């Protein structure tokens with residue numbers, strides 16, 4: 437055999453081995469597509485996976501979140517002031533800080549106000565595709581005067597009717613979910629050497645504009661989780677992803693049953709919007725064989741809202757009035773019975789969708805709080821489902 441021929445055989449053999457390895461890797465990787473409406477918690481779920489099972493975030497990556505955290509804080513203060521204007525708190529004492537904050541907010545929301553002339557952009561690099569980092573950020577610089585006024589405002593609210601005010605804010609669309617958390621951390625966030633904690637990163641709200649993925653390994657099994665958020669308007673594109681995925685994780689923002697959508701006549705609130713999206717997805721011809729793991733998310737805020745009795749679920753979902761907690765409901769002795777009834781009502785609304793149609797796929801509902809590490813137990817209990825779904829998928833192929 438000539439040397440050339442031998443070399444060629446060797447190369448073909450090596451290439452073949454590489455292909456086999458890649459195919460094996462592909463088969464041994466569970467691909468999970470994370471879907472859900474805007475703000476439901478998809479990115480948060482992916483960040484948690486990175487923290488719980490992956491390498492976490494480096495200091496440099498953490499700092500990339502500072503601008504978004506500060507913007508969340510500014511939005512929270514803005515909502516707080518709007519709610520305050522409705523007369524929930526005495527205004528006189530706080531007139532000066534209020535004026536300072538109003539001026540600063542106006543400046544921060546002015547698009548022409550980009551200090552240093554150049555926007556710093558996390559999306560200049562490829563990071564977002566792998567790390568779920570925030571998108572473009574214009575550097576936001578806030579004066580000491582702003583920080584002092586913000587601190588004075590929050591101290592004042594904390595000493596008055598904080599719970600009521602925050603509840604009022606939480607039903608406003610522009611109040612970030614992490615608003616209360618960031619308000620309570622004003623004195624940390626204002627520091628020059630501030631490095632966001634895991635909880636800060638999980639709590640920040642920044643709408644994803646690009647597809648994101650995260651890869652992690654649990655017990656020698658590789659999971660490849662991705663969110664096609666950036667292509668949400670190009671349904672044709674992301675529907676193609678269904679072919680190769682093991683299962684879908686659908687995230688539902690349960691606590692937003694009282695967040696009213698301004699320009700949507702069909703779906704009056706964010707939870708019913710999510711139920712409609714889920715209904716369409718469930719009945720999509722692309723999905724007929726895919727298992728869906730449903731994260732009935734934001735349970736922490738949902739429970740607090742229901743328990744407070746301030747925002748009644750029946751005002752948005754009238755069927756809740758006559759709903760009785762089912763006998764299979766599981767709860768802890770310390771759980772509020774009304775919260776348990778409400779949780780299972782929402783779960784039932786979802787299950788009604790899945791049982792109404794004659795499809796071959798299965799839905800696995802789980803109550804989740806994506807900002808909480810307890811989601812680890814949920815994901816661990818889903819691993820068998822994912823394994824079975826993947827095996828079924830491979831057999832079909």
Ligand SMILES: Nc1nc2c(ncn2[C@@H]2O[C@H](COP(=O)(O)OP(=O)(O)OP(=O)(O)O)[C@@H](O)[C@H]2O)c(=O)[nH]1
Pocket residue numbers: 472473474475476477478479480481612613614638639640641642643644645665733734735736737804805806807808
């Ligand atoms: N309190 C609470 N906040 C949550 C929970 N899950 C997500 N959030 C918050 O909800 C906000 C939106 O979450 P994201 O993960 O950015 O939502 P998303 O689905 O990726 O949104 P888009 O990228 O706009 O599609 C963030 O501020 C999160 O911290 C939860 O279970 N509890």
Ligand SMILES: [Mg+2]
Pocket residue numbers: 478479480642643644665
């Ligand atoms: Mg996102």
